[in-house]
Amino acid sequence: MKKVLLSEKIADAGIDLLKKNGFEVRVSPSTDEATMKEEIADAYAVIMRSSELPAEVIAAGKQLKIISRNGTGINNVDVDAATANHVLVAKVNGANAFSVAEYVMTTILMLSRNIMNDDQMLHAKKAELSNLSLPGFSTKYQLNGHEIRNKTLAILGLGHIGQVLAKLAQAFGMQVIGYDPYLKSSPVKLYDDLQTLLPLADFVSINMPLTAETQNLIAQKELALMKKTAYLINSARGGIVNETDLAAALNSGNLAGAAIDSFNPEPPAPDNPLFSSKNTIITSHIAGTTIEANDALGTGAAQAIIDFAQGKMPQFPVNPDVFTEGR
Template sequence: MKKVLLSEKIDDKGIQLLKDNGFDVHISAGTDIETMKKEIKDVYAVIMRSSELPAEVIDAGENLKIISRNGTGINNVDVDEATKKNILVAKVNGANAFSVAEYVITTMLMLSRKVLASNKLIHEKKDQLTEIGSLPGFSTQFNLNGNELRGKTLAILGLGKIGRELVKLAQAFGMNVVGYDPYLKESPVKLYKKLKDIYPVADFLSINMPLTAETKNMITANELATMKDSAFIINSARGGIINENDLAAALNADTIAGAAVDSFNPEPPTPNNPLFTSKNTILTSHMAGTTIEANQALGLGAAQAIIDFSNGKVPEFPVNQEILASENK
């Protein structure tokens, strides 16, 4: 019986699908390097969530044939090392696209309508509310009257499946949507050819690109300085794309109006991460794409990749396809 190791637990339906197809499923006792090296030694396949799978762990997998990523991003897996070892890396595309797009809209609304500020003040000043006279008066007094999304410009960096879902949701709110994606030939919205040109027009900027050598530290103080002081940034992609020190400084200096950050660099964030104390910042626990519905789809997709590979089929979303070519020679 082929053994499958889960670095962290996936959705129960994904686990059951593996068991129904004759696999022996184990959940790792931990995600640290030494534990994973021991756990991975005799497994046929491993499913990774967001923890790291470095070269030394991959090398310890004496029988490892496939690494299946329970998600889209593969920056936590050493793909080069897997390729050297003739191990296929597969991922799941699009299963959480709606969840991430919905998160972006949710945080845009929270920031634009000043939901967190209103919640905080109404709790802090609960004993003074009757003296103020009316809640609308309270909102006016403390500058809590926010703005609508309608008519505002949303700039989306990356128009893959998530970006395209976001386009539909934003347009339903009456927003003007523009985008940047150098790999796209056709787009549902106006595309900017140069990144530097999109920052000044954005009322909201949504980062929906993978972390690569090209996108690492893509947004720094220089780019933030070109944005409207009323603009908001939402990063539901990967930490490292936007410089966190520069973002915190821009928020505290009112260079931009606010931000929502779901991914960090490193992750989890350290206690001294400057975003913990920056102004008007929503911080969430890498939850944009982890709704119950998305987790189920991701777990099933990651499991199916292993089942397909074991049966001699090509998984739907292989990453290092050269492995498949070498096996067919």
């Protein structure tokens, strides 16, 4: 029976699918390097969530044939090392696109309507409520927000998530523009550079993978181009945004607010400046992890292993050249 190692537990739907297809499933007791080396030694396949899979661990997998990523991003897997060891890397595309897009719209609405600030103010000032009407309270503390209708959303990255997000935003009456240097055709107007796009946006949503090109894509220079009334939402990867520069822009009033779901590194250190920056919603990498999305990701990651074991190319290979029919 072939062993599938899970670096971290995936959805039960994915585990059940593997077991129904005759695989032994083992969840690693820890994601530290020493434990992973021991656990991967006799594994036919490994499914990775957000923890790191470095070259040393991959090399320890003497029977390892396939690494399946329970998600879209592959920056936590050393693909070069996998290729050198003749191990196929596969991922799951699009399974959590709606969940991430829905998260972005949720945080856009929360920021625009001052939901977080209103909640905190009501708790802090509850003793005053008997002396004021609620509309009077909202006016006194400047809690009345804005509609998002007719506001401009700039989407950085028009892949699966970005295109779903564009449709949702348009349904709310927003104007949608985008930036994606790799896209040949787009459902929204594309701009060739951030210098032209960022000053136009009321909201900026980052929906790109973390690569050498996108590392620190949004830093002090780019933040300075944005409207002081604008908001930034990052539901992609933490390394795309310079967190120190973002916190400085928020605290100085050069940016109205932000919603951050990914950090660099993860988990964020206790002294991460975004924990104390003004008007900032921070969440624990939940944008793409709804129950529905987790089921889809888990079954997608499991199916890649099943397909490979049956001699088929998985749907979304990362290094397809290592695949050989019938391995």
